[in-house]
Amino acid sequence: MTLRAPRDPGAPVSLSKNGDRSPVARDDAPYLELAGIRKTFGRFEALKGVSLDAARGELMVFLGPSGCGKTTLLRIVAGLESQDEGRIVQGGRDVSTVPAIGRDYGIVFQSYALFPNLTVADNVAYGLVNRRTSRETIRSRIAELLKLVGLPDAGPKYPGQLSGGQQQRIALARAIATSPGLLLLDEPLSALDALERVRLRGEIRALQQRLGVTTIMVTHDQEEALSMADRVVVMNAGRIEQVGTPREVYEKPATPFVADFVGKINVLPAVAEGSGRFRVGSVSLALDHRQDIAAGTEVKLYLRPEEIGVHVNGHAAAGALAAKVAKVEFLGAFCMVGIALDAAGTPSLVANVPRQQVDAGRLEPGTAVRVSLPAGAMRVLS
Amino acid sequence: MHWHDRLAQGLLFACCAALALFLIGPLLMIFVKSVQDKDGVYVGLVHFREYFATPELQQSIRNTLFVATVVTMVTVPLAFTFAYALTRSCMPGKGTFRVIALTPILAPSLMAAISFIQWFGTQGLLKGLLAGASVYGAIGIILSSIYATFPHALMIVLTSLLLADGRLYEAAEALRTPMLRRFFTITLPGAKYGLVSATMVVFSYTVSDFGIPKVIGGNYNVLAVDIFKQVIGQQNFNKGAVVSLVLLAPVLLAFIVDWFMRRRLQAQFSSRAVPYVPRRSPGFDRAMLVFCSAVSVFMLAVLGMAVYTSFIKLWPYDLSFSLRHYVYGLIDAGVIVDYFNSLKMAFYTALFGTLFIFAMAYLLEKTRGMATLKAAVRLVVTIPMAVPGLVLGLGYIFFFNHPDNPLNGIYGTMAILVLSTVVHYYTSSHMTAVTALKALDDEFESVSASLKVPFYRTFFRVTLPVSLPAVLDIGRYLFVNGMVTISAVVFLYAPDTRPASVAILNMDEAGEIGAAAGMATLIVASSTAVCVLYAIVTRYLLRRTQAWRAAPRP
Numbered sequence: 001m002t003l004r005a006p007r008d009p010g011a012p013v014s015l016s017k018n019g020d021r022s023p024v025a026r027d028d029a030p031y032l033e034l035a036g037i038r039k040t041f042g043r044f045e046a047l048k049g050v051s052l053d054a055a056r057g058e059l060m061v062f063l064g065p066s067g068c069g070k071t072t073l074l075r076i077v078a079g080l081e082s083q084d085e086g087r088i089v090q091g092g093r094d095v096s097t098v099p100a101i102g103r104d105y106g107i108v109f110q111s112y113a114l115f116p117n118l119t120v121a122d123n124v125a126y127g128l129v130n131r132r133t134s135r136e137t138i139r140s141r142i143a144e145l146l147k148l149v150g151l152p153d154a155g156p157k158y159p160g161q162l163s164g165g166q167q168q169r170i171a172l173a174r175a176i177a178t179s180p181g182l183l184l185l186d187e188p189l190s191a192l193d194a195l196e197r198v199r200l201r202g203e204i205r206a207l208q209q210r211l212g213v214t215t216i217m218v219t220h221d222q223e224e225a226l227s228m229a230d231r232v233v234v235m236n237a238g239r240i241e242q243v244g245t246p247r248e249v250y251e252k253p254a255t256p257f258v259a260d261f262v263g264k265i266n267v268l269p270a271v272a273e274g275s276g277r278f279r280v281g282s283v284s285l286a287l288d289h290r291q292d293i294a295a296g297t298e299v300k301l302y303l304r305p306e307e308i309g310v311h312v313n314g315h316a317a318a319g320a321l322a323a324k325v326a327k328v329e330f331l332g333a334f335c336m337v338g339i340a341l342d343a344a345g346t347p348s349l350v351a352n353v354p355r356q357q358v359d360a361g362r363l364e365p366g367t368a369v370r371v372s373l374p375a376g377a378m379r380v381l382s
Numbered sequence: 383m384h385w386h387d388r389l390a391q392g393l394l395f396a397c398c399a400a401l402a403l404f405l406i407g408p409l410l411m412i413f414v415k416s417v418q419d420k421d422g423v424y425v426g427l428v429h430f431r432e433y434f435a436t437p438e439l440q441q442s443i444r445n446t447l448f449v450a451t452v453v454t455m456v457t458v459p460l461a462f463t464f465a466y467a468l469t470r471s472c473m474p475g476k477g478t479f480r481v482i483a484l485t486p487i488l489a490p491s492l493m494a495a496i497s498f499i500q501w502f503g504t505q506g507l508l509k510g511l512l513a514g515a516s517v518y519g520a521i522g523i524i525l526s527s528i529y530a531t532f533p534h535a536l537m538i539v540l541t542s543l544l545l546a547d548g549r550l551y552e553a554a555e556a557l558r559t560p561m562l563r564r565f566f567t568i569t570l571p572g573a574k575y576g577l578v579s580a581t582m583v584v585f586s587y588t589v590s591d592f593g594i595p596k597v598i599g600g601n602y603n604v605l606a607v608d609i610f611k612q613v614i615g616q617q618n619f620n621k622g623a624v625v626s627l628v629l630l631a632p633v634l635l636a637f638i639v640d641w642f643m644r645r646r647l648q649a650q651f652s653s654r655a656v657p658y659v660p661r662r663s664p665g666f667d668r669a670m671l672v673f674c675s676a677v678s679v680f681m682l683a684v685l686g687m688a689v690y691t692s693f694i695k696l697w698p699y700d701l702s703f704s705l706r707h708y709v710y711g712l713i714d715a716g717v718i719v720d721y722f723n724s725l726k727m728a729f730y731t732a733l734f735g736t737l738f739i740f741a742m743a744y745l746l747e748k749t750r751g752m753a754t755l756k757a758a759v760r761l762v763v764t765i766p767m768a769v770p771g772l773v774l775g776l777g778y779i780f781f782f783n784h785p786d787n788p789l790n791g792i793y794g795t796m797a798i799l800v801l802s803t804v805v806h807y808y809t810s811s812h813m814t815a816v817t818a819l820k821a822l823d824d825e826f827e828s829v830s831a832s833l834k835v836p837f838y839r840t841f842f843r844v845t846l847p848v849s850l851p852a853v854l855d856i857g858r859y860l861f862v863n864g865m866v867t868i869s870a871v872v873f874l875y876a877p878d879t880r881p882a883s884v885a886i887l888n889m890d891e892a893g894e895i896g897a898a899a900g901m902a903t904l905i906v907a908s909s910t911a912v913c914v915l916y917a918i919v920t921r922y923l924l925r926r927t928q929a930w931r932a933a934p935r936p
């Protein structure tokens with residue numbers, strides 16, 4: 001069974017339906033293209049020229065702090081908000097000025113927006129009914145969708161009788177009922193408790209991959225973004241900071257903002273000394289991969305806490321620095337260890353150390369340790 | 383632009399045109415007429431100068447302000463105490479007290495005046511209580527107005543007291559705040575907006591009402607009656623326009639004060655407030671019971687006297703039961719037709735008014751685009767609240783009786799009565815509709831667009847059914863007011879569309895108090911029937927269409 005059914009839910013299944021609008025659209029052409037999108041509200045510039053491509057079938061996540069314009073961008077893609085400038089091409093068709101009702105997408109809102117006076121079945125069927133589909137077909141489609149979202153018996157209930165997570169699943173079923181080419185999710189999980197959130201995360205991702213529907217999801221939860229996305233779009237103040245796979249965004253942040261926003265990170269102010277050497281306080285570090293930075297340039301070095309090696313009893317690798325534990329904070333599997341380097345002028349660091357290692361090394365404030373800062377894991381940004 | 387959006391915009395434009403035609407146009411005509419002479423020649427401020435040079439008319443202004451001030455100073459504290467008793471005490475019979483206190487809304491204001499004449503007039507049972515003073519004049523107007531305005535003030539204050547957050551009281555108690563201090567630091571500030579609003583409503587109502595002073599005012603002149611005399615008595619429409627503007631001034635002032643207060647106090651209540659639950663306090667509860675009983679006796683005495691008068695032969699000489707006022711005074715005299723006119727008018731007002739008002743509110747709140755026009759409309763729909771019925775009615779004469787107006791065909795028809803009544807009671811109904819619509823998820827329209835469902839389908843399948851309680855509430859409000867309204871329609875009726883409230887006025891003038899009381903009784907009975915019907919419908923019929931409201935959670 002595949003649910004990637006075309007417009008008419010009764011008709012045979014065809015996966016290439018988004019292509020049939022535009023015969024020229026090749027498979028490697030992006031399904032959705034945004035070019036130079038600008039939007040202002042009064043004098044406030046909410047989007048300052050956003051360009052972006054989404055490949056067919058990919059799950060793209062917009063990630064950014066509150067107010068950075070994620071929802072605005074999503075609503076522009078949906079045609080619920082009109083951009084001041086810029087072009088939107090979906091499935092080879094320029095939809096820049098097409099109103100919402102003329103575009104091809106399904107949407108799920110943070111509030112679910114389920115119709116409270118209609119049963120779950122009627123909610124799911126809401127977009128099917130006016131498409132001259134036989135009642136029998138609609139009924140079987142509803143059953144299929146409800147089964148797909150794991151609530152096969154919810155049909156006759158009212159939304160008010162369901163839990164938040166169940167309502168979210170119904171909203172999802174309603175959005176994919178008409179087999180749209182594009183699925184838009186605006187913070188779909190933020191109203192749920194932590195456990196339900198993690199469970200639905202996996203379910204949505206699995207469903208999306210099974211349907212192969214191009215999907216854009218908005219969130220400000222980085223863990224959600226990293227765990228679900230094919231590609232993450234990190235946004236800040238109306239601009240895109242970086243587009244990349246979750247690993248790229250985490251391991252190779254392109255800007256200080258991305259480094260700061262995605263995950264925890266240590267920041268070390270440094271001065272380049274030329275030929276790949278950088279001075280942090282009284283310590284000089286060799287980063288062979290950044291020979292290109294001219295001597296005297298002020299830069300910042302970024303290092304994830306889990307990359308820092310903390311050693312007791314002199315087993316340290318060459319080049320490890322002498323330091324003292326300043327603080328140990330228990331976080332479960334890991335402990336966050338605050339470290340003060342003995343070298344003058346260096347800022348203190350935070351390292352993630354597995355609990356067993358903390359116990360084995362008897363790490364506590366005042367313990368003398370040696371730390372290694374792996375050059376390969378260090379990002380240099382100015 | 384998609385044709386759906388065009389349709390929505392077209393509808394909004396049509397609604398705006400209707401508002402301009404039936405509200406703005408007539409009001410502007412008043413300004414125009416006030417600076418013209420009989421033949422339409424511009425004369426500047428001559429009428430105003432003449433007006434302010436006439437001592438009797440100046441006296442009217444003083445009288446009007448005096449009466450309105452006294453009524454406000456009595457009614458608002460009474461209503462506050464009553465509302466306080468209903469929300470903060472554990473006295474028995476709260477539901478009954480509330481219903482009794484709201485009964486004056488069901489009757490035309492004239493009825494109160496007739497009742498007070500029966501009680502305190504020349505033949506009155508309690509005439510002695512006035513110690514020689516005559517009820518005809520300031521005393522009668524004040525008493526009747528207190529009766530008529532009480533429920534309006536009560537509803538406003540009650541709402542603001544009900545909104546109070548119980549957690550504040552719990553916090554105060556935890557801090558061992560004394561009862562009196564709690565009252566002044568939590569209760570009063572919380573009810574401040576309600577009190578100001580009630581003050582403005584009572585003041586405006588008293589200033590604008592014309593039925594009461596007409597019946598019981600005697601030689602005590604007030605502005606509302608002056609307009610009536612100028613227009614109906616002397617056929618001096620331009621002078622009438624001038625008095626209208628003078629009358630509009632204090633009401634407009636009240637309205638503006640209210641508007642500013644509302645803006646300032648908007649954010650006061652958090653939506654997560656926990657309702658306050660009163661606790662027993664025998665002394666306090668008993669005092670409140672005595673107070674509410676006294677007010678209720680007053681209410682019932684006024685209503686009861688009118689009903690009683692209609693069922694006896696002749697007050698106070700022959701008190702035997704009789705239907706003669708109904709049979710001879712109303713049916714045989716042909717006046718009963720007026721009652722059916724009123725029923726028809728109230729019905730049409732409720733039907734078309736609800737449709738229009740709800741549709742307009744929907745277009746304003748739930749469609750996209752045209753932000754500037756919408757902002758203007760939001761302001762315009764608050765105007766009717768500030769326009770006394772007499773002023774509106776006079777504006778309708780000027781506007782629709784104008785030979786050049788292509789719509790002057792509606793002059794003298796039922797349509798103009800219905801239109802003026804809808805406009806007169808527009809603001810509250812609009813507020814009810816907007817509140818209901820704001821409670822709906824903003825994304826319903828977005829979801830339907832994404833599912834390619836036209837907005838009007840979602841309106842009929844979701845928005846309207848979910849808002850049904852509010853829609854019915856608006857319908858009931860318009861019906862009840864359509865039954866009792868007099869001030870706007872008194873200038874606009876034709877012999878064959880004369881409403882019951884005007885008939886009461888005429889019968890009272892002809893000395894047929896029994897028949898007038900009978901008509902008032904019929905009105906009260908009809909409005910009560912509609913309210914009972916409303917209660918039944920909301921409880922039982924809605925249980926089916928709104929099953930989702932009652933649906934139990936897992």
Ligand SMILES: Nc1ncnc2c1ncn2[C@@H]1O[C@H](COP(=O)(O)OP(=O)(O)OP(=O)(O)O)[C@@H](O)[C@H]1O
Binds near residue numbers: 041068
């Ligand atoms: N209709 C509007 N009128 C005025 N300003 C708006 C409007 N919609 C959004 N904004 C502003 O545009 C900016 C971006 O809003 P947007 O809703 O896109 O943020 P977001 O990234 O989705 O934030 P959040 O995570 O809080 O949902 C915000 O500063 C917001 O105040």
Ligand SMILES: [Mg+2]
Binds near residue numbers: 070071072
């Ligand atoms: Mg948002």
